Amino acid sequence: MKNKVFKDAAEALHDIKDNVTIMFGGFGLCGIPENCIAELVRKGTKGITAISNNAGVDDFGLGLLLKTRQIKKMISSYVGENDEFERQMLSGELEVELIPQGTLATRCLAAGYGMPAIFTPAGVGTEVAQGKEVRKFIFNGQEKEYLLEYAFEADYAIVKAWKGDTMGNLIYRSTARNFNPLMAMAGKITIAEVEHLVPAGELDPDQIHTPGIYVHRIFQGKNYEKRIEQRTVRKRN
Amino acid sequence: MKNKVFKDAAEALHDIKDNVTIMFGGFGLCGIPENCIAELVRKGTKGITAISNNAGVDDFGLGLLLKTRQIKKMISSYVGENDEFERQMLSGELEVELIPQGTLATRCLAAGYGMPAIFTPAGVGTEVAQGKEVRKFIFNGQEKEYLLEYAFEADYAIVKAWKGDTMGNLIYRSTARNFNPLMAMAGKITIAEVEHLVPAGELDPDQIHTPGIYVHRIFQGKNYEKRIEQRTVRKRN
Amino acid sequence: MLDKNGIAKRIAREIKDGMYVNLGIGIPTLVANYIPEDIQVVLQSENGILGMGPFPYEGEEDPDLINAGKQTVTLLKGASIFDSAMSFGMIRAQKVDLTILGAMEVSENGDIANWKIPGKMVKGMGGAMDLVASAKNIIVAMQQVNKAGESKLLPKCTLPLTGVRCVKKIVTEMGVYEIVPEGGFKLLERAPGVSIEQIRKATAGKLIVEGDIPEMVI
Amino acid sequence: MLDKNGIAKRIAREIKDGMYVNLGIGIPTLVANYIPEDIQVVLQSENGILGMGPFPYEGEEDPDLINAGKQTVTLLKGASIFDSAMSFGMIRAQKVDLTILGAMEVSENGDIANWKIPGKMVKGMGGAMDLVASAKNIIVAMQQVNKAGESKLLPKCTLPLTGVRCVKKIVTEMGVYEIVPEGGFKLLERAPGVSIEQIRKATAGKLIVEGDIPEMVI
Numbered sequence: 001m002k003n004k005v006f007k008d009a010a011e012a013l014h015d016i017k018d019n020v021t022i023m024f025g026g027f028g029l030c031g032i033p034e035n036c037i038a039e040l041v042r043k044g045t046k047g048i049t050a051i052s053n054n055a056g057v058d059d060f061g062l063g064l065l066l067k068t069r070q071i072k073k074m075i076s077s078y079v080g081e082n083d084e085f086e087r088q089m090l091s092g093e094l095e096v097e098l099i100p101q102g103t104l105a106t107r108c109l110a111a112g113y114g115m116p117a118i119f120t121p122a123g124v125g126t127e128v129a130q131g132k133e134v135r136k137f138i139f140n141g142q143e144k145e146y147l148l149e150y151a152f153e154a155d156y157a158i159v160k161a162w163k164g165d166t167m168g169n170l171i172y173r174s175t176a177r178n179f180n181p182l183m184a185m186a187g188k189i190t191i192a193e194v195e196h197l198v199p200a201g202e203l204d205p206d207q208i209h210t211p212g213i214y215v216h217r218i219f220q221g222k223n224y225e226k227r228i229e230q231r232t233v234r235k236r237n
Numbered sequence: 238m239k240n241k242v243f244k245d246a247a248e249a250l251h252d253i254k255d256n257v258t259i260m261f262g263g264f265g266l267c268g269i270p271e272n273c274i275a276e277l278v279r280k281g282t283k284g285i286t287a288i289s290n291n292a293g294v295d296d297f298g299l300g301l302l303l304k305t306r307q308i309k310k311m312i313s314s315y316v317g318e319n320d321e322f323e324r325q326m327l328s329g330e331l332e333v334e335l336i337p338q339g340t341l342a343t344r345c346l347a348a349g350y351g352m353p354a355i356f357t358p359a360g361v362g363t364e365v366a367q368g369k370e371v372r373k374f375i376f377n378g379q380e381k382e383y384l385l386e387y388a389f390e391a392d393y394a395i396v397k398a399w400k401g402d403t404m405g406n407l408i409y410r411s412t413a414r415n416f417n418p419l420m421a422m423a424g425k426i427t428i429a430e431v432e433h434l435v436p437a438g439e440l441d442p443d444q445i446h447t448p449g450i451y452v453h454r455i456f457q458g459k460n461y462e463k464r465i466e467q468r469t470v471r472k473r474n
Numbered sequence: 475m476l477d478k479n480g481i482a483k484r485i486a487r488e489i490k491d492g493m494y495v496n497l498g499i500g501i502p503t504l505v506a507n508y509i510p511e512d513i514q515v516v517l518q519s520e521n522g523i524l525g526m527g528p529f530p531y532e533g534e535e536d537p538d539l540i541n542a543g544k545q546t547v548t549l550l551k552g553a554s555i556f557d558s559a560m561s562f563g564m565i566r567a568q569k570v571d572l573t574i575l576g577a578m579e580v581s582e583n584g585d586i587a588n589w590k591i592p593g594k595m596v597k598g599m600g601g602a603m604d605l606v607a608s609a610k611n612i613i614v615a616m617q618q619v620n621k622a623g624e625s626k627l628l629p630k631c632t633l634p635l636t637g638v639r640c641v642k643k644i645v646t647e648m649g650v651y652e653i654v655p656e657g658g659f660k661l662l663e664r665a666p667g668v669s670i671e672q673i674r675k676a677t678a679g680k681l682i683v684e685g686d687i688p689e690m691v692i
Numbered sequence: 693m694l695d696k697n698g699i700a701k702r703i704a705r706e707i708k709d710g711m712y713v714n715l716g717i718g719i720p721t722l723v724a725n726y727i728p729e730d731i732q733v734v735l736q737s738e739n740g741i742l743g744m745g746p747f748p749y750e751g752e753e754d755p756d757l758i759n760a761g762k763q764t765v766t767l768l769k770g771a772s773i774f775d776s777a778m779s780f781g782m783i784r785a786q787k788v789d790l791t792i793l794g795a796m797e798v799s800e801n802g803d804i805a806n807w808k809i810p811g812k813m814v815k816g817m818g819g820a821m822d823l824v825a826s827a828k829n830i831i832v833a834m835q836q837v838n839k840a841g842e843s844k845l846l847p848k849c850t851l852p853l854t855g856v857r858c859v860k861k862i863v864t865e866m867g868v869y870e871i872v873p874e875g876g877f878k879l880l881e882r883a884p885g886v887s888i889e890q891i892r893k894a895t896a897g898k899l900i901v902e903g904d905i906p907e908m909v910i
Contacts, residue, residue: 115784175521339776
């Protein structure tokens with residue numbers, strides 16, 4: 001079989017050039033492809049259009065690529081935790097497209113499911129709807145307006161999973177799932193970093209979240225920091 | 238918590254009246270809600286519009302409801318294994334709408350995901366496209382025509398799962414999954430019969446295929462026959 | 475006048491047994507603390523949880539398990555995890571019974587603004603636009619006046635909108651309001667010790683006061 | 693002339709290492725038996741399998757594990773199971789490299805008919821319309837003439853269509869054909885012992901014969 005297994009992030013990202021569109025899985029700092037982000041910083045890949053729900057924090061996640069000005073444009077739903085981001089955005093250095101979170105997720109799903117466009121009510125009557133096609137449907141007992149939104153296509157999708165096998169099958173852990181399976185389906189080339197890479201046959205076929213057909217390259221990641229953004233706890237009583 | 242657990246099929250289907258639309262999970266005879274089908278035969282519910290990929294065989298699956306003329310209309314993709322079906326259809330006793338399998342699946346998904354319509358290339362240029370809106374999109378590097386197809390809404394969705402818990406969470410086994418999770422999401426009232434009903438907390442949250450929010454009633458089924466339609470084997474050598 | 479916890483307590487009374495509820499960031503998050511113990515509610519977090527539980531005990535935080543506010547949380551028995559497309563899918567399909575969220579402004583026809591202050595704050599809408607466009611029942615938890623003393627219940631929103639004609643009910647430090655179909659904030663309840671006169675002054679949009687307005691029971 | 697297994701063997705040569713392949717019912721199913729052992733191919737079954745294996749040993753049939761032809765099958769190592777929406781999702785998104793299916797008629801511009809004979813056969817299209825509308829590479833496995841001796845490679849299909857301008861290649865008992873963009877069955881190979889004259893007689897649509905036509909290697 002054509003080998004999908006790569007040694008590390010450097011090998012898996014070997015052909016990424018400047019000015020490409022990359023989807024990054026993760027929600028906040030949860031379930032982000034730490035190894036690949038570090039490698040992109042090391043490589044110095046420039047002019048990235050990043051599709052990612054969030055922009056990381058100042059010194060972690062996609063924030064690392066913002067600090068080094070490697071990102072030309074961000075397509076996100078929420079970027080509130082990153083001061084450098086806000087500064088670059090308000091100064092016009094960084095191009096930003098903010099879109100609703102569900103729209104972002106569903107536009108990835110649409111690409112993975114071969115659907116060129118979807119309809120969503122999110123953003124109707126707001127500035128998000130500007131220039132977009134609005135259409136009325138009767139659905140779920142109500143007549144309502146929906147926006148036509150196009151599938152997202154990306155040169156690369158970079159995702160993080162908990163377990164993966166040599167065929168590219170992926171299983172995510174808890175809320176580190178988030179956008180990862182959707183982006184994995186939407187990349188022209190999809191690269192997965194996993195905490196545990198196992199031989200084909202070790203994962204239960206019924207429990208696979210992303211079938212290997214969607215994954216082109218996979219490698220065992222290392223040194224996961226898994227930083228917590230908001231550590232909230234309760235005291236034992 | 239409002240109790241979702243019912244004693245058996247008779248209780249779970251207590252309010253089903255004549256002339257309703259019902260989705261039935263399953264592919265061929267695999268993963269079909271055997272208990273609920275038997276109960277509908279017993280009740281004699283009439284005028285059913287059935288949305289189901291297949292029509293069962295003469296003496297099993299939805300074939301049982303066809304034999305008793307309880308089905309007014311079938312919406313399916315493939316009905317090749319049922320002679321009684323073919324007879325009723327050709328004689329005009331049974332109304333039939335044949336639609337592509339992927340269109341059927343995706344129209345259920347659309348309902349479960351709150352999308353009033355989807356675009357698919359399946360059926361463009363064929364009789365399936367008659368009277369439907371055709372639209373060109375550039376997607377995946379090609380300009381291509383797509384049909385607008387509407388979400389399926391059903392009064393009831395009746396599905397079969399392997400395991401379920403008292404919150405309505407469902408896990409399917411192997412290819413008995415098929416249309417079940419999609420229809421589970423699309424019913425105004427969704428009824429699940431399961432081989433193993435367990436207390437909440439016994440299923441791994443990461444492995445649940447259908448979250449309980451989509452399931453209104455659940456019961457432990459019994460006497461599963463699980464008939465095999467095409468028993469194909471190889472000899473040991 | 476109610477404090478934040480008072481607003482959360484009053485909203486908790488809107489929650490019924492068996493509901494699936496999405497709680498936004500801020501005051502809505504506090505609502506979880508006041509859900510009566512004799513009812514069972516399933517909390518949805520739009521990053522992909524049904525059955526969200528309280529914060530973990532110290533030392534038991536799991537970086538892979540956070541809510542939509544990026545806080546470490548736990549799962550209750552019967553919880554499920556799913557991807558973001560399914561999460562917003564169930565929101566759009568109106569499977570979530572009740573959405574509670576904060577607002578910077580609400581207009582008398584139910585428009586809401588809560589995601590952007592032009593030239594100043596650019597955090598993004600996150601899942602708020604999806605939630606308000608889809609939810610069958612939306613309750614807004616907010617302060618009725620801003621720090622400058624100006625009403626945030628307006629004839630028309632001045633900030634960029636998050637959604638149009640979607641808010642059903644508003645609970646503030648001063649009262650409970652229903653948005654009526656023909657437009658207007660219909661006063662349903664007064665916060666303890668707050669007069670109708672005070673409420674009038676703090677409501678820039680059309681206020682509807684019909685008959686006796688009871689004090690809230692919290 | 694090739695028999696069914698001969699057609700399947702010839703088609704198997706089109707399959708390359710690492711491909712994801714969907715095999716239809718009939719002759720296409722036989723192709724699996726002739727995939728070279730030194731390459732690895734993942735078979736997709738549109739009811740929700742990647743990594744479909746051979747039939748089970750007697751006594752090991754699992755009613756919950758069938759293929760799109762409703763036959764009991766097995767899973768290979770690295771297999772995955774998914775629902776029908778994802779299955780057709782990956783088909784529409786052209787993640788499946790090659791689709792092999794049967795046909796009742798193919799026209800010289802690549803239209804295919806394989807699901808309905810009006811007033812007679814009403815089995816339904818199953819997943820065929822999705823597959824032909826989406827696949828990036830479609831090979832049709834079929835008999836070139838029907839029982840009455842009439843050609844099934846036509847200028848235009850006479851039966852209701854399954855899809856338009858989608859077939860890329862055809863393998864019959866007589867030869868291998870490519871559909872060319874301007875329309876026509878371009879003969880690529882002859883079956884052993886079959887003459888161009890025989891092929892001409894069995895091709896009702898526009899046949900293109902350029903230069904020497906080699907015999908198939910099987």
